[in-house]
Amino acid sequence: MITWDNFYLFAIVAVALWILGAGFALFSNVKSRMAVILSVLGTITLGVFIAGFWISLQRPPLRTMGETRLWYSFFMGVSGLLTYLRWKYRWILAFSTIVGTVFVLLNILKPEIHDQSLMPALQSFWFVPHVTVYMFSYSVLGCAFILSCMGLYRHRENYLEAADNLVYTGVAFLTIGMLTGAIWAKAAWGHYWSWDPKETWAAFTWTGYLLYIHLRLFRRSSPRTLYWVLIVSFLSLQMCWYGVNYLPSAQQSIHLYNRS
Template identity: 40%
Template sequence: MSAFINAEYGLFAAGLAALFLAMASGLLQAGLPRLRIGRLAFPAGIGASGLFLLSATARSLGAGRLPFASMYEFGLLFILALQAIWLAFELARKPAVYRLVLLPFNFVLAGVMLLFFQESRPLMPALQSAWLFIHVLTAVLAYGLFAVGAVLAVAWLIKPDDDGLWRTMDRLVSLGFPFLSLLIVSGAVWAQYAWGSFWRWDPKETWSLITWLVYLIYLHGARVRRWRPRSCAWFAILGFVAVLFTFFGVNLLLSGLHSYT
Protein backbone atom coordinates (compact mmCIF):
# COMPACT_ATOMS: atom_id res chain seq x y z
CA MET A 1 0.00 0.00 0.00
CA SER A 2 2.76 2.47 0.98
CA ALA A 3 4.50 1.80 -2.36
CA PHE A 4 1.36 2.98 -4.14
CA ILE A 5 1.13 6.05 -1.87
CA ASN A 6 4.76 6.97 -2.53
CA ALA A 7 4.27 6.40 -6.25
CA GLU A 8 1.11 8.47 -6.53
CA TYR A 9 2.57 11.32 -4.46
CA GLY A 10 5.80 11.28 -6.45
CA LEU A 11 3.96 11.20 -9.77
CA PHE A 12 1.73 14.08 -8.72
CA ALA A 13 4.76 16.14 -7.61
CA ALA A 14 6.51 15.35 -10.91
CA GLY A 15 3.35 16.40 -12.77
CA LEU A 16 3.41 19.67 -10.87
CA ALA A 17 7.04 20.23 -11.88
CA ALA A 18 6.24 19.48 -15.53
CA LEU A 19 3.32 21.87 -15.34
CA PHE A 20 5.64 24.54 -13.97
CA LEU A 21 7.97 23.97 -16.91
CA ALA A 22 5.07 24.26 -19.37
CA MET A 23 3.81 27.42 -17.69
CA ALA A 24 7.25 29.04 -17.36
CA SER A 25 8.25 28.30 -20.94
CA GLY A 26 4.97 29.75 -22.23
CA LEU A 27 5.37 32.90 -20.14
CA LEU A 28 9.05 33.32 -21.07
CA GLN A 29 8.18 32.94 -24.73
CA ALA A 30 5.59 35.68 -24.40
CA GLY A 31 8.09 37.98 -22.67
CA LEU A 32 11.13 37.08 -24.73
CA PRO A 33 9.96 35.97 -28.20
CA ARG A 34 13.52 35.42 -29.49
CA LEU A 35 14.21 32.63 -27.00
CA ARG A 36 11.97 30.07 -28.76
CA ILE A 37 11.56 28.38 -25.42
CA GLY A 38 7.78 28.23 -25.95
CA ARG A 39 8.25 25.02 -27.92
CA LEU A 40 8.74 23.29 -24.58
CA ALA A 41 5.27 24.23 -23.34
CA PHE A 42 3.33 21.63 -25.32
CA PRO A 43 5.46 18.55 -24.53
CA ALA A 44 5.82 19.64 -20.91
CA GLY A 45 2.04 20.12 -20.64
CA ILE A 46 1.46 16.68 -22.18
CA GLY A 47 4.00 15.23 -19.76
CA ALA A 48 2.22 16.87 -16.82
CA SER A 49 -1.13 15.46 -17.96
CA GLY A 50 0.38 11.99 -18.29
CA LEU A 51 1.97 12.17 -14.84
CA PHE A 52 -1.29 13.30 -13.22
CA LEU A 53 -3.08 10.45 -15.00
CA LEU A 54 -0.47 7.97 -13.75
CA SER A 55 -0.83 9.37 -10.23
CA ALA A 56 -4.60 8.82 -10.42
CA THR A 57 -3.99 5.28 -11.72
CA ALA A 58 -1.59 4.49 -8.87
CA ARG A 59 -4.13 5.79 -6.37
CA SER A 60 -6.87 3.64 -7.96
CA LEU A 61 -4.67 0.55 -7.81
CA GLY A 62 -3.69 1.22 -4.20
CA ALA A 63 -7.23 1.89 -3.04
CA GLY A 64 -8.89 -0.79 -5.20
CA ARG A 65 -11.39 1.76 -6.46
CA LEU A 66 -11.54 4.85 -8.68
CA PRO A 67 -10.44 8.13 -7.06
CA PHE A 68 -13.88 9.70 -6.71
CA ALA A 69 -14.35 10.10 -2.96
CA SER A 70 -12.29 12.67 -1.07
CA MET A 71 -11.60 16.35 -1.67
CA TYR A 72 -8.07 15.54 -2.86
CA GLU A 73 -9.36 12.89 -5.26
CA PHE A 74 -11.92 15.29 -6.69
CA GLY A 75 -9.14 17.88 -7.07
CA LEU A 76 -7.04 15.35 -8.97
CA LEU A 77 -9.90 14.71 -11.41
CA PHE A 78 -10.52 18.45 -11.68
CA ILE A 79 -6.88 19.05 -12.69
CA LEU A 80 -7.13 16.24 -15.27
CA ALA A 81 -10.26 17.87 -16.71
CA LEU A 82 -8.52 21.23 -16.94
CA GLN A 83 -5.52 19.63 -18.63
CA ALA A 84 -7.90 17.98 -21.11
CA ILE A 85 -9.46 21.37 -21.91
CA TRP A 86 -5.95 22.86 -22.31
CA LEU A 87 -5.09 20.03 -24.72
CA ALA A 88 -8.29 20.66 -26.68
CA PHE A 89 -7.27 24.33 -27.00
CA GLU A 90 -3.81 23.32 -28.19
CA LEU A 91 -5.21 20.88 -30.75
CA ALA A 92 -7.67 23.51 -31.96
CA ARG A 93 -4.64 25.80 -32.41
CA LYS A 94 -6.05 28.49 -30.17
CA PRO A 95 -3.80 31.56 -29.72
CA ALA A 96 -1.02 31.51 -27.12
CA VAL A 97 -3.06 33.61 -24.72
CA TYR A 98 -5.17 30.54 -23.86
CA ARG A 99 -2.05 28.69 -22.77
CA LEU A 100 -0.73 31.73 -20.94
CA VAL A 101 -3.78 32.02 -18.70
CA LEU A 102 -4.80 28.37 -18.33
CA LEU A 103 -1.47 26.74 -17.44
CA PRO A 104 -0.71 29.10 -14.50
CA PHE A 105 -4.22 28.49 -13.18
CA ASN A 106 -3.77 24.71 -13.41
CA PHE A 107 -0.37 25.02 -11.75
CA VAL A 108 -1.75 27.00 -8.79
CA LEU A 109 -4.68 24.60 -8.43
CA ALA A 110 -2.40 21.54 -8.55
CA GLY A 111 -0.13 23.17 -5.95
CA VAL A 112 -3.09 23.81 -3.66
CA MET A 113 -4.38 20.26 -4.11
CA LEU A 114 -0.97 18.87 -3.14
CA LEU A 115 -1.48 20.56 0.25
CA PHE A 116 -4.68 18.53 0.64
CA PHE A 117 -3.00 15.23 -0.19
CA GLN A 118 -4.18 12.39 2.00
CA GLU A 119 -3.97 8.62 1.86
CA SER A 120 -6.89 6.94 0.19
CA ARG A 121 -9.40 5.35 2.55
CA PRO A 122 -12.04 2.70 2.01
CA LEU A 123 -15.45 4.01 1.07
CA MET A 124 -17.94 4.58 3.87
CA PRO A 125 -21.36 2.97 3.32
CA ALA A 126 -23.13 6.09 2.00
CA LEU A 127 -20.49 6.54 -0.73
CA GLN A 128 -20.85 2.99 -2.06
CA SER A 129 -23.21 3.87 -4.87
CA ALA A 130 -23.14 4.07 -8.66
CA TRP A 131 -24.47 7.61 -8.24
CA LEU A 132 -21.08 8.64 -6.83
CA PHE A 133 -19.52 8.26 -10.29
CA ILE A 134 -22.29 10.12 -12.12
CA HIS A 135 -22.31 12.86 -9.49
CA VAL A 136 -18.55 13.37 -9.44
CA LEU A 137 -18.12 13.12 -13.22
CA THR A 138 -20.77 15.79 -13.85
CA ALA A 139 -19.13 17.93 -11.15
CA VAL A 140 -15.71 17.59 -12.76
CA LEU A 141 -17.10 18.51 -16.18
CA ALA A 142 -19.19 21.45 -14.95
CA TYR A 143 -16.53 22.88 -12.65
CA GLY A 144 -13.79 22.37 -15.25
CA LEU A 145 -15.77 24.26 -17.90
CA PHE A 146 -16.65 27.05 -15.47
CA ALA A 147 -13.05 27.32 -14.27
CA VAL A 148 -11.72 27.78 -17.80
CA GLY A 149 -14.62 30.13 -18.56
CA ALA A 150 -13.64 32.31 -15.60
CA VAL A 151 -9.95 32.26 -16.53
CA LEU A 152 -10.82 33.37 -20.07
CA ALA A 153 -13.13 36.06 -18.64
CA VAL A 154 -10.18 37.47 -16.70
CA ALA A 155 -8.05 37.32 -19.84
CA TRP A 156 -10.74 39.12 -21.85
CA LEU A 157 -11.07 41.85 -19.20
CA ILE A 158 -7.31 42.42 -19.60
CA LYS A 159 -7.44 42.14 -23.40
CA PRO A 160 -10.97 43.28 -24.36
CA ASP A 161 -10.23 43.53 -28.09
CA ASP A 162 -9.98 39.74 -28.41
CA ASP A 163 -13.55 38.67 -29.33
CA GLY A 164 -12.51 35.02 -29.50
CA LEU A 165 -11.73 34.94 -25.78
CA TRP A 166 -15.17 36.26 -24.92
CA ARG A 167 -16.97 33.86 -27.26
CA THR A 168 -15.06 30.86 -25.95
CA MET A 169 -15.82 31.92 -22.37
CA ASP A 170 -19.51 32.23 -23.21
CA ARG A 171 -19.56 28.81 -24.91
CA LEU A 172 -17.84 27.14 -21.97
CA VAL A 173 -20.26 28.66 -19.47
CA SER A 174 -23.23 27.64 -21.65
CA LEU A 175 -21.88 24.11 -21.88
CA GLY A 176 -21.15 23.92 -18.17
CA PHE A 177 -24.69 24.84 -17.12
CA PRO A 178 -26.36 21.57 -18.27
CA PHE A 179 -23.66 19.58 -16.48
CA LEU A 180 -24.15 21.65 -13.33
CA SER A 181 -27.90 20.93 -13.54
CA LEU A 182 -27.18 17.20 -13.99
CA LEU A 183 -24.79 17.38 -11.04
CA ILE A 184 -27.56 18.74 -8.81
CA VAL A 185 -30.15 16.25 -10.10
CA SER A 186 -27.83 13.26 -9.69
CA GLY A 187 -27.01 14.43 -6.17
CA ALA A 188 -30.70 14.79 -5.36
CA VAL A 189 -31.54 11.30 -6.65
CA TRP A 190 -28.65 9.81 -4.71
CA ALA A 191 -29.65 11.72 -1.56
CA GLN A 192 -33.15 10.25 -1.86
CA TYR A 193 -31.69 6.73 -1.77
CA ALA A 194 -29.03 7.41 0.86
CA TRP A 195 -30.76 9.85 3.22
CA GLY A 196 -34.44 9.47 2.27
CA SER A 197 -34.80 13.05 1.10
CA PHE A 198 -33.81 14.59 -2.22
CA TRP A 199 -33.16 18.02 -0.74
CA ARG A 200 -32.21 18.98 2.83
CA TRP A 201 -30.75 22.47 2.45
CA ASP A 202 -27.39 21.00 3.44
CA PRO A 203 -24.60 23.64 2.95
CA LYS A 204 -23.17 21.81 -0.07
CA GLU A 205 -26.61 21.47 -1.67
CA THR A 206 -27.44 25.09 -0.92
CA TRP A 207 -24.18 26.36 -2.38
CA SER A 208 -24.61 24.25 -5.50
CA LEU A 209 -28.01 25.94 -5.86
CA ILE A 210 -26.34 29.34 -5.37
CA THR A 211 -23.84 28.48 -8.11
CA TRP A 212 -26.67 27.32 -10.36
CA LEU A 213 -28.55 30.59 -9.76
CA VAL A 214 -25.49 32.69 -10.62
CA TYR A 215 -25.10 30.91 -13.97
CA LEU A 216 -28.85 30.95 -14.55
CA ILE A 217 -28.78 34.73 -14.18
CA TYR A 218 -25.70 34.89 -16.43
CA LEU A 219 -27.41 32.92 -19.20
CA HIS A 220 -30.62 34.97 -19.07
CA GLY A 221 -28.66 38.20 -18.82
CA ALA A 222 -26.40 37.31 -21.75
CA ARG A 223 -29.03 35.67 -24.01
CA VAL A 224 -32.23 37.56 -23.34
CA ARG A 225 -31.40 40.82 -21.61
CA ARG A 226 -28.36 41.35 -23.85
CA TRP A 227 -26.06 42.41 -21.04
CA ARG A 228 -22.85 44.20 -21.90
CA PRO A 229 -20.01 41.71 -22.46
CA ARG A 230 -18.08 43.18 -19.54
CA SER A 231 -21.00 42.42 -17.17
CA CYS A 232 -21.14 38.85 -18.54
CA ALA A 233 -17.39 38.41 -17.96
CA TRP A 234 -17.69 39.60 -14.36
CA PHE A 235 -20.63 37.26 -13.82
CA ALA A 236 -18.61 34.32 -15.20
CA ILE A 237 -15.92 35.15 -12.63
CA LEU A 238 -18.52 35.51 -9.87
CA GLY A 239 -19.94 32.11 -10.83
CA PHE A 240 -16.56 30.50 -10.48
CA VAL A 241 -16.06 32.16 -7.09
CA ALA A 242 -19.30 30.41 -6.08
CA VAL A 243 -17.90 27.14 -7.50
CA LEU A 244 -14.72 27.57 -5.45
CA PHE A 245 -16.70 28.26 -2.30
CA THR A 246 -18.90 25.21 -2.94
CA PHE A 247 -15.78 23.07 -3.43
CA PHE A 248 -13.35 24.46 -0.82
CA GLY A 249 -15.31 26.86 1.39
CA VAL A 250 -18.18 24.55 2.26
CA ASN A 251 -15.81 21.64 2.95
CA LEU A 252 -13.55 23.72 5.17
CA LEU A 253 -15.92 26.21 6.81
CA LEU A 254 -19.41 24.70 6.97
CA SER A 255 -20.29 21.29 8.34
CA GLY A 256 -23.08 19.20 6.88
CA LEU A 257 -24.07 15.91 5.36
CA HIS A 258 -21.25 16.17 2.80
CA SER A 259 -18.50 16.22 5.47
CA TYR A 260 -16.90 12.96 4.39
CA THR A 261 -13.21 13.77 4.36
Protein backbone atom coordinates in the same frame (compact mmCIF):
# COMPACT_ATOMS: atom_id res chain seq x y z
CA MET B 1 2.31 -0.13 -6.39
CA ILE B 2 1.31 3.51 -6.79
CA THR B 3 0.55 5.11 -3.43
CA TRP B 4 0.26 8.63 -2.12
CA ASP B 5 3.95 8.49 -1.20
CA ASN B 6 4.72 8.42 -4.95
CA PHE B 7 2.56 11.42 -5.78
CA TYR B 8 5.33 14.03 -5.71
CA LEU B 9 7.23 12.15 -8.43
CA PHE B 10 4.25 12.14 -10.79
CA ALA B 11 3.47 15.74 -9.81
CA ILE B 12 6.95 16.98 -10.68
CA VAL B 13 6.87 15.30 -14.10
CA ALA B 14 3.31 16.45 -14.89
CA VAL B 15 3.93 20.07 -13.88
CA ALA B 16 7.26 20.19 -15.74
CA LEU B 17 5.59 18.94 -18.93
CA TRP B 18 2.72 21.43 -18.52
CA ILE B 19 5.17 24.30 -18.03
CA LEU B 20 7.15 23.32 -21.12
CA GLY B 21 3.94 23.01 -23.12
CA ALA B 22 2.75 26.43 -21.94
CA GLY B 23 6.13 27.88 -22.90
CA PHE B 24 5.93 26.51 -26.45
CA ALA B 25 2.39 27.92 -26.75
CA LEU B 26 3.37 31.38 -25.51
CA PHE B 27 6.34 31.76 -27.83
CA SER B 28 4.70 30.41 -30.97
CA ASN B 29 2.68 32.60 -33.30
CA VAL B 30 0.56 29.65 -34.41
CA LYS B 31 -0.77 26.57 -32.67
CA SER B 32 2.27 24.69 -31.43
CA ARG B 33 2.47 20.95 -31.99
CA MET B 34 5.00 20.62 -29.17
CA ALA B 35 2.72 22.54 -26.81
CA VAL B 36 -0.05 20.05 -27.49
CA ILE B 37 2.19 16.98 -27.15
CA LEU B 38 3.78 18.15 -23.89
CA SER B 39 0.45 19.19 -22.39
CA VAL B 40 -1.08 15.81 -23.28
CA LEU B 41 1.88 13.98 -21.74
CA GLY B 42 1.61 16.03 -18.56
CA THR B 43 -2.09 15.27 -18.21
CA ILE B 44 -1.53 11.57 -18.98
CA THR B 45 1.14 11.45 -16.26
CA LEU B 46 -1.36 12.69 -13.68
CA GLY B 47 -3.98 10.33 -15.10
CA VAL B 48 -1.64 7.36 -14.66
CA PHE B 49 -1.18 8.30 -11.01
CA ILE B 50 -4.94 8.58 -10.46
CA ALA B 51 -5.51 5.16 -12.06
CA GLY B 52 -2.74 3.54 -10.05
CA PHE B 53 -3.85 5.21 -6.83
CA TRP B 54 -7.40 3.97 -7.49
CA ILE B 55 -6.07 0.40 -7.73
CA SER B 56 -3.94 0.87 -4.61
CA LEU B 57 -6.83 2.24 -2.54
CA GLN B 58 -9.25 -0.36 -3.92
CA ARG B 59 -11.83 2.40 -4.18
CA PRO B 60 -12.32 5.54 -6.28
CA PRO B 61 -10.00 8.34 -5.07
CA LEU B 62 -12.91 10.75 -4.71
CA ARG B 63 -13.69 10.71 -1.01
CA THR B 64 -11.67 13.61 0.43
CA MET B 65 -10.92 17.17 -0.60
CA GLY B 66 -7.36 16.13 -1.44
CA GLU B 67 -8.61 13.37 -3.70
CA THR B 68 -11.02 15.66 -5.56
CA ARG B 69 -8.17 18.14 -6.04
CA LEU B 70 -6.35 15.38 -7.93
CA TRP B 71 -9.21 15.20 -10.41
CA TYR B 72 -9.48 18.96 -10.69
CA SER B 73 -5.78 19.26 -11.59
CA PHE B 74 -6.22 16.49 -14.17
CA PHE B 75 -9.33 18.01 -15.73
CA MET B 76 -7.79 21.49 -15.67
CA GLY B 77 -5.08 20.11 -17.94
CA VAL B 78 -7.75 18.65 -20.22
CA SER B 79 -9.90 21.81 -20.32
CA GLY B 80 -6.97 24.15 -20.85
CA LEU B 81 -5.72 22.04 -23.75
CA LEU B 82 -9.16 21.82 -25.35
CA THR B 83 -9.55 25.60 -25.08
CA TYR B 84 -6.13 26.09 -26.67
CA LEU B 85 -6.94 23.69 -29.51
CA ARG B 86 -10.31 25.31 -30.21
CA TRP B 87 -9.55 29.05 -29.88
CA LYS B 88 -5.73 29.10 -30.04
CA TYR B 89 -5.29 31.56 -27.18
CA ARG B 90 -1.56 31.29 -26.59
CA TRP B 91 -1.79 32.24 -22.92
CA ILE B 92 -4.54 29.79 -21.87
CA LEU B 93 -2.13 26.90 -21.26
CA ALA B 94 -0.04 29.12 -18.99
CA PHE B 95 -3.07 29.96 -16.86
CA SER B 96 -4.44 26.41 -16.78
CA THR B 97 -0.94 25.25 -15.79
CA ILE B 98 -0.83 27.75 -12.94
CA VAL B 99 -4.23 26.64 -11.64
CA GLY B 100 -3.41 22.94 -12.00
CA THR B 101 -0.03 23.44 -10.31
CA VAL B 102 -1.59 25.29 -7.36
CA PHE B 103 -3.89 22.34 -6.67
CA VAL B 104 -1.01 19.88 -7.12
CA LEU B 105 1.05 21.83 -4.57
CA LEU B 106 -1.88 21.94 -2.16
CA ASN B 107 -2.02 18.16 -2.36
CA ILE B 108 1.68 17.86 -1.64
CA LEU B 109 1.49 20.23 1.34
CA LYS B 110 -1.92 19.11 2.64
CA PRO B 111 -2.88 15.78 1.08
CA GLU B 112 -6.03 15.05 3.16
CA ILE B 113 -5.89 11.40 2.18
CA HIS B 114 -7.66 9.05 4.54
CA ASP B 115 -8.00 5.28 4.80
CA GLN B 116 -9.37 2.91 2.18
CA SER B 117 -12.86 2.62 3.63
CA LEU B 118 -15.96 4.23 2.19
CA MET B 119 -18.96 5.11 4.31
CA PRO B 120 -22.19 3.35 3.21
CA ALA B 121 -23.55 6.46 1.44
CA LEU B 122 -20.51 6.49 -0.86
CA GLN B 123 -20.86 2.84 -1.82
CA SER B 124 -23.21 3.78 -4.63
CA PHE B 125 -23.15 3.54 -8.41
CA TRP B 126 -23.75 7.30 -8.56
CA PHE B 127 -20.68 8.22 -6.52
CA VAL B 128 -18.10 8.15 -9.33
CA PRO B 129 -20.15 9.77 -12.14
CA HIS B 130 -21.49 12.46 -9.80
CA VAL B 131 -18.09 13.63 -8.55
CA THR B 132 -16.13 13.26 -11.80
CA VAL B 133 -18.78 15.09 -13.83
CA TYR B 134 -18.70 17.90 -11.28
CA MET B 135 -14.90 18.11 -11.39
CA PHE B 136 -14.92 18.29 -15.17
CA SER B 137 -17.56 21.04 -15.14
CA TYR B 138 -15.52 22.95 -12.55
CA SER B 139 -12.44 22.82 -14.78
CA VAL B 140 -14.34 23.98 -17.88
CA LEU B 141 -15.93 26.83 -15.93
CA GLY B 142 -12.46 27.58 -14.58
CA CYS B 143 -11.32 28.26 -18.15
CA ALA B 144 -14.34 30.53 -18.64
CA PHE B 145 -13.27 32.37 -15.47
CA ILE B 146 -9.77 32.85 -16.89
CA LEU B 147 -11.25 34.24 -20.13
CA SER B 148 -13.48 36.64 -18.19
CA CYS B 149 -10.51 37.96 -16.20
CA MET B 150 -8.53 38.48 -19.40
CA GLY B 151 -11.52 40.15 -21.03
CA LEU B 152 -11.73 42.66 -18.19
CA TYR B 153 -7.98 43.22 -18.14
CA ARG B 154 -7.66 43.77 -21.89
CA HIS B 155 -11.05 45.46 -22.32
CA ARG B 156 -11.97 43.12 -25.14
CA GLU B 157 -15.32 41.64 -26.12
CA ASN B 158 -14.01 38.84 -28.33
CA TYR B 159 -13.41 36.50 -25.37
CA LEU B 160 -17.17 36.24 -24.86
CA GLU B 161 -17.63 33.86 -27.80
CA ALA B 162 -15.22 31.36 -26.29
CA ALA B 163 -16.66 31.96 -22.83
CA ASP B 164 -20.14 31.20 -24.18
CA ASN B 165 -19.13 27.77 -25.42
CA LEU B 166 -17.27 26.97 -22.22
CA VAL B 167 -20.20 28.07 -20.05
CA TYR B 168 -22.72 26.08 -22.10
CA THR B 169 -20.52 22.98 -21.77
CA GLY B 170 -19.76 23.58 -18.10
CA VAL B 171 -23.38 24.21 -17.16
CA ALA B 172 -24.51 21.11 -19.05
CA PHE B 173 -22.12 18.96 -17.01
CA LEU B 174 -22.94 20.90 -13.84
CA THR B 175 -26.62 20.12 -14.40
CA ILE B 176 -25.86 16.44 -14.97
CA GLY B 177 -23.87 16.47 -11.74
CA MET B 178 -26.78 17.99 -9.84
CA LEU B 179 -29.25 15.47 -11.29
CA THR B 180 -27.06 12.46 -10.52
CA GLY B 181 -26.52 13.90 -7.04
CA ALA B 182 -30.27 14.18 -6.51
CA ILE B 183 -30.82 10.58 -7.62
CA TRP B 184 -27.99 9.46 -5.33
CA ALA B 185 -29.43 11.45 -2.40
CA LYS B 186 -32.83 9.85 -2.90
CA ALA B 187 -31.30 6.38 -2.73
CA ALA B 188 -29.00 7.17 0.21
CA TRP B 189 -31.10 9.47 2.39
CA GLY B 190 -34.64 9.21 1.06
CA HIS B 191 -34.98 12.69 -0.47
CA TYR B 192 -33.77 14.38 -3.64
CA TRP B 193 -32.93 17.77 -2.14
CA SER B 194 -32.71 19.04 1.43
CA TRP B 195 -31.27 22.58 1.10
CA ASP B 196 -28.16 21.42 2.89
CA PRO B 197 -25.55 24.30 2.87
CA LYS B 198 -23.64 22.67 0.01
CA GLU B 199 -26.83 22.15 -1.98
CA THR B 200 -27.84 25.76 -1.38
CA TRP B 201 -24.53 27.04 -2.74
CA ALA B 202 -24.79 24.62 -5.67
CA ALA B 203 -28.20 26.09 -6.53
CA PHE B 204 -26.81 29.64 -6.21
CA THR B 205 -23.87 28.80 -8.49
CA TRP B 206 -26.10 27.14 -11.08
CA THR B 207 -28.43 30.19 -11.04
CA GLY B 208 -25.47 32.52 -11.57
CA TYR B 209 -24.39 30.73 -14.73
CA LEU B 210 -27.98 30.55 -15.98
CA LEU B 211 -28.16 34.33 -15.47
CA TYR B 212 -25.10 34.73 -17.67
CA ILE B 213 -26.66 32.55 -20.37
CA HIS B 214 -29.92 34.52 -20.18
CA LEU B 215 -28.18 37.91 -20.39
CA ARG B 216 -25.98 36.72 -23.23
CA LEU B 217 -28.82 35.27 -25.30
CA PHE B 218 -30.99 38.36 -24.93
CA ARG B 219 -28.10 40.84 -25.31
CA ARG B 220 -29.20 42.79 -22.24
CA SER B 221 -25.84 43.56 -20.65
CA SER B 222 -22.45 45.00 -21.50
CA PRO B 223 -19.42 42.72 -21.88
CA ARG B 224 -18.00 44.11 -18.64
CA THR B 225 -21.15 43.10 -16.74
CA LEU B 226 -21.09 39.65 -18.30
CA TYR B 227 -17.47 39.12 -17.33
CA TRP B 228 -18.30 40.08 -13.74
CA VAL B 229 -21.23 37.66 -13.69
CA LEU B 230 -18.84 34.87 -14.68
CA ILE B 231 -16.31 35.90 -12.05
CA VAL B 232 -18.88 36.03 -9.25
CA SER B 233 -20.37 32.70 -10.39
CA PHE B 234 -16.97 31.04 -10.32
CA LEU B 235 -16.24 32.40 -6.84
CA SER B 236 -19.60 30.96 -5.79
CA LEU B 237 -18.52 27.64 -7.30
CA GLN B 238 -15.38 27.69 -5.14
CA MET B 239 -17.55 28.34 -2.10
CA CYS B 240 -19.76 25.41 -3.08
CA TRP B 241 -16.79 23.09 -3.58
CA TYR B 242 -14.70 23.69 -0.47
CA GLY B 243 -15.49 27.07 1.11
CA VAL B 244 -18.76 25.84 2.56
CA ASN B 245 -16.86 23.25 4.61
CA TYR B 246 -15.58 26.05 6.86
CA LEU B 247 -19.04 27.40 7.68
CA PRO B 248 -20.31 26.52 11.18
CA SER B 249 -23.66 25.52 9.68
CA ALA B 250 -21.96 22.93 7.47
CA GLN B 251 -20.30 20.92 10.22
CA GLN B 252 -23.23 18.52 10.37
CA SER B 253 -23.66 18.46 6.61
CA ILE B 254 -24.35 15.13 4.94
CA HIS B 255 -21.84 16.23 2.29
CA LEU B 256 -18.81 16.15 4.59
CA TYR B 257 -17.21 12.84 3.62
CA ASN B 258 -13.67 13.51 4.77
CA ARG B 259 -14.08 12.59 8.39
CA SER B 260 -11.75 9.78 9.41
